Amino acid sequence: MNSNDKKKLKLKVSAIKEGTVIDHIPAQFLFKVIAILGLDKIENQITFGTNLESGKLGSKAIIKVSDKFFETDEINKIALIAPHAKLNIIRDYEVVEKKVVEIPKEIIGIVKCFNPKCITNNETITTRFKVVGTSPIALQCRYCEKHTVGEQIKMV
Numbered sequence: 001m002n003s004n005d006k007k008k009l010k011l012k013v014s015a016i017k018e019g020t021v022i023d024h025i026p027a028q029f030l031f032k033v034i035a036i037l038g039l040d041k042i043e044n045q046i047t048f049g050t051n052l053e054s055g056k057l058g059s060k061a062i063i064k065v066s067d068k069f070f071e072t073d074e075i076n077k078i079a080l081i082a083p084h085a086k087l088n089i090i091r092d093y094e095v096v097e098k099k100v101v102e103i104p105k106e107i108i109g110i111v112k113c114f115n116p117k118c119i120t121n122n123e124t125i126t127t128r129f130k131v132v133g134t135s136p137i138a139l140q141c142r143y144c145e146k147h148t149v150g151e152q153i154k155m156v
Contacts (some may be wrong), residue, residue: 014047019066021088021095022078027051029081030061036077036110036155037070044068056084077110079103080137080153103134112156113141114148127156 025033030050034040045066054060069089070078078085079101089097107129113120120127120143129139129148136150 015093016045016047016064016066016090017093019044019064019068019090020070021090022063022065022082023060023086023088024054024056025061025063025078025082025085027059027061030063032081033061033063033078033085036081037074039063039065042068073110075099075101076104076107077155080107080111080155083134083137103131103137105131107131107139110156111139111148112154113144113146114152114154115141115144115146118144118146120144 022033027050030048034046034048039046042065047064048062050061051059052062070087075087078087080103083101083103085101087099087101088095089099107127109126109128111127111129113127113129115121118141119125120141125143128142130142132138132140132147133149137153138147138149139153140147
């Protein structure tokens with residue numbers, strides 16, 4: 001296939017009438033985003049694509065969720081693993097709002113402390129972290145003060 005043929009190819013994904021499109025997810029984190037948002041457990045129509053060409057990321061993923069609008073805490077979860085993701089809010093097939101996810105200053109109850117001796121890993125206590133770095137993401141536990149960084153970040 002020559003380059004002219006490639007230019008003619010278009011990815012066809014059906015539009016959604018109402019819902020949210022999450023774009024600019026690093027391709028390797030697609031299924032992590034699906035899992036942390038609980039999209040694998042909902043009845044809504046979900047369309048996703050991965051390893052799509054992206055000028056910014058090289059390779060990206062996209063998720064379209066019909067009839068779902070995310071709350072701030074859900075958006076915070078996305079920011080932890082896909083800090084450059086963009087959310088497009090769709091109403092009547094039109095983008096009515098665009099949101100850029102932002103890493104919050106504090107993360108409560110969604111990340112596990114990396115320190116196995118931390119009280120949050122041994123008792124029923126909600127985790128709390130202060131964000132102390134953004135590239136890579138670094139979190140400081142409120143209880144044991146240990147840092148959880150980048151690939152160490154695991155969702156509760």
